[in-house]
Amino acid sequence: MDRVLILIHFFMFVKTLLAVVISRSHPSLLKTNEFQTSDGYVALEWNYEKNLGPRFWPFLYPGCAGISQSPVALRTVDAVSDPSLGPVELFGYNNRYLTMKGFNNGHVVKFQVIAHAPPRPKPARLQNSRYAVDNSYHLAEIHIHWGNANNRGSEHSLDGRYFPAEIHFVHKLSRLSMDQALNTPKGLAVLGAFIGIGQTDNPAYEPITASLAGIMYKNMSNSLPFRETLRKLLPQDVSQFFRYDGSLTTPTCNEVVVWTVYKNPVWISMRQMSSFRRLMKTYQNEPPQPLRDNFRPVQPINGRQIYKYGFH
Numbered sequence: 238m239d240r241v242l243i244l245i246h247f248f249m250f251v252k253t254l255l256a257v258v259i260s261r262s263h264p265s266l267l268k269t270n271e272f273q274t275s276d277g278y279v280a281l282e283w284n285y286e287k288n289l290g291p292r293f294w295p296f297l298y299p300g301c302a303g304i305s306q307s308p309v310a311l312r313t314v315d316a317v318s319d320p321s322l323g324p325v326e327l328f329g330y331n332n333r334y335l336t337m338k339g340f341n342n343g344h345v346v347k348f349q350v351i352a353h354a355p356p357r358p359k360p361a362r363l364q365n366s367r368y369a370v371d372n373s374y375h376l377a378e379i380h381i382h383w384g385n386a387n388n389r390g391s392e393h394s395l396d397g398r399y400f401p402a403e404i405h406f407v408h409k410l411s412r413l414s415m416d417q418a419l420n421t422p423k424g425l426a427v428l429g430a431f432i433g434i435g436q437t438d439n440p441a442y443e444p445i446t447a448s449l450a451g452i453m454y455k456n457m458s459n460s461l462p463f464r465e466t467l468r469k470l471l472p473q474d475v476s477q478f479f480r481y482d483g484s485l486t487t488p489t490c491n492e493v494v495v496w497t498v499y500k501n502p503v504w505i506s507m508r509q510m511s512s513f514r515r516l517m518k519t520y521q522n523e524p525p526q527p528l529r530d531n532f533r534p535v536q537p538i539n540g541r542q543i544y545k546y547g548f549h
């Protein structure tokens with residue numbers, strides 16, 4: 238325990254030191270990356286660039302230096318088959334007439350279901366007996382990571398291959414608040430799906446990609462009517478997936494996530510993919526800087542067992 242405390246204090250010290258050094262040597266960087274924390278200190282905000290990018294996160298946020306981090310490289314041959322893992326039961330994923338709120342936070346674009354048209358059905362959730370004792374998880378948000386070129390963008394890799402994007406459906410243990418879930422083992426269950434580029438538009442993604450022009454800059458939000466079902470944002474074939482214990486892939490990298498990553502991708506068109514690449518990570522009144530390559534590189538597996546379900 239003492240060693241852990243010493244480590245934490247060491248990281249806090251390095252974090253402060255780094256903040257001072259960077260603010261002195263790169264005053265312009267501080268201008269775009271500083272923010273005031275609740276306790277009044279000026280901190281540096283993380284990003285996906287060389288400065289303050291994923292390699293720096295462990296120094297700025299000690300949680301990102303953990304040993305069960307995400308994403309990871311998924312390898313079919315190394316994963317252990319476990320027929321008792323699934324299937325993951327989805328509830329409310331076939332509801333229609335949702336209203337979603339889109340938000341550009343400068344790191345990713347997020348979507349939250351904010352309302353259902355009447356008659357009001359139950360909100361989306363998932364259940365899987367292998368997640369935890371209390372195994373009901375409600376959908377909290379959906380967000381997407383992408384690359385600026387088609388050979389990168391997904392966070393996980395599949396047998397050495399990266400996809401142009403990856404969508405995450407973040408669910409939290411139903412009985413907990415988000416704050417509690419972020420501090421509880423298996424507090425979150427994330428469904429991940431690779432996004433590939435196909436020949437035709439994907440109609441389910443159209444409301445999302447069409448809405449992006451309205452949240453072009455950081456801190457912009459809008460609401461969008463969503464006439465499709467959430468299920469259609471997932472791959473058509475969800476019979477095969479990987480399962481492992483990991484973390485959030487963004488600071489503060491909490492190791493509280495049960496990951497389910499589908500083997501088969503969902504497809505969107507090149508035109509739809511391009512609308513993500515036009516987003517900006519800067520505020521509207523700043524010189525524009527594109528939001529792109531917002532994925533964390535794969536992290537060491539450190540002896541964790543990766544399981545697979547539905548592979549024959």
Ligand SMILES: [Zn+2]
Pocket residue numbers: 380381382405486
């Ligand atoms: Zn994510």
